Amino acid sequence: MTNINWQLFISFLKIGAISFGGGPSAIALMEKELTDNTTLTENDFSEALALGNSLPGPIITNIAVYAGLKLGGTVAAAVAVLGAVLPSVFIMGGGVFLLMNYQDLPLLKAALKALKPTAVALLAFTIYKLFPASFTTSTDVLIGVVALLFMIFLKVHPALAIALSGLAGMLIYR
Numbered sequence: 714m715t716n717i718n719w720q721l722f723i724s725f726l727k728i729g730a731i732s733f734g735g736g737p738s739a740i741a742l743m744e745k746e747l748t749d750n751t752t753l754t755e756n757d758f759s760e761a762l763a764l765g766n767s768l769p770g771p772i773i774t775n776i777a778v779y780a781g782l783k784l785g786g787t788v789a790a791a792v793a794v795l796g797a798v799l800p801s802v803f804i805m806g807g808g809v810f811l812l813m814n815y816q817d818l819p820l821l822k823a824a825l826k827a828l829k830p831t832a833v834a835l836l837a838f839t840i841y842k843l844f845p846a847s848f849t850t851s852t853d854v855l856i857g858v859v860a861l862l863f864m865i866f867l868k869v870h871p872a873l874a875i876a877l878s879g880l881a882g883m884l885i886y887r
Contacts, residue, residue, distance in 0.1 A: 717751070717785040718792045724750055725777050725796035730804070736772030738832040740839040743776055751784055759846040767875045773797045856881055 724746045732739030740762065747753045753761070758776075761783075765775035777797045781790025815821055848854050860878050863869040869877075 715785065718789050720750055721781055721784065721789055721793040722796040725793045726800060728773060729797045729800035738835040739773055741835055741842060744842060747780055751780065753780060755846045757783065759843055762843065852885060
């Protein structure tokens with residue numbers, strides 16, 4: 714395995730192993746891990762996040778494919794995805810066993826209750842970190858605010874908001 718393949722495997726293995734709560738809570742960790750340990754820049758990560766959110770499937774695997782293809786090609790993408798999903802297979806198996814057998818334990822309930830606000834805090838931290846790379850012009854801010862308002866007040870589905878933002882980008886930034 715080449716150095717970049719190994720680095721991607723280890724990075725996504727760590728991301729998959731410690732990002733409790735799934736994709737949204739892992740975004741800050743992915744950004745730090747990939748920009749610190751690979752040649753991906755914050756701008757690259759911002760693009761990966763935008764693309765990964767606009768495609769079906771889990772954000773972690775989408776970003777793993779992006780990072781792998783950008784840094785090393787098809788094999789690197791496959792290695793990154795493998796690193797991302799292996800921890801879930803093992804942790805989920807153990808978690809299902811624990812929940813099926815110990816779901817009424819007060820300590821388990823308390824731990825899960827405390828993890829919910831932490832997942833929201835991780836999303837807020839991600840917004841804080843990625844805001845400068847994602848909103849570089851007043852037009853960027855306008856597109857983001859309009860998309861948010863459409864989702865909140867008009868109940869526009871996030872997939873439609875993404876599609877409309879992409880269309881707006883094609884018309885505005887071409």
